Amino acid sequence: MKLSELISEDCSKAAVLFNSKKRILQYISELAQQKIPDSNQHDILEALLNREKLGSTGIGKGIAIPHGRLSGLSKVVAIILVNQQAIPFDAYDDRDVDVFVALIVPDGENKQHLETLASIADKLTNKVFCKRIRQAENDSELYQVLVEFDN
């Protein structure tokens, strides 16, 4: 699965500036709501917060993959955010986080979810990719990095 197909250009946000876990999750839910017309932002935020309560989605190396399940969703909505500074996110390696790849996923479809996670992990294990997305100065540049590394 290509990351640039999973994440659309209007869901790629470079050099944003949020100072807390809650604020960044609010922003993610706001963006996701715009992609899911029948949803409301509150439900999406609740799903994301509930998942964080089970354990941080900070997966180390300054990266987090906040995600939540939403019933009735027809396909995954994915968002990439690069924050200008790393913020505390309770990651398991205790490192602050500045790269966020967020997913709103349909209920069930567990195998598909694992495939989506693997597609994301495949890019995020690439140090050059991580460096380039952190350097992107605007949204379009960030999206172009996704496209470039898909090809």
Add this chain to the structure above:
Amino acid sequence: MTQKWEDTFLIRNKLGLHARAATVLAQLSAQFNAQITLYQGEKSAPGDSVLALLLLESSQGKTVRVECTGPDAQGALLAIGNLIEEKFHEAE
């Protein structure tokens, strides 16, 4: 002396080796003085890397081989085996 211990385990939980399960496994792996590697098919991942573990795409019903080397190898294998067998402490 370097000890090497290995065994295979069935992924039993419904969600497979998803992000939370992978994180719990990585946290557990980091507690041992051992090099821990998970194998599934032709893919392998260090036990303490969440990203690498996600790349295994281990879903329910898959078998993974866990290989541990180092002073705590035996304890590490036991703990990780238990975690997988106990469905990563998940309800289903």
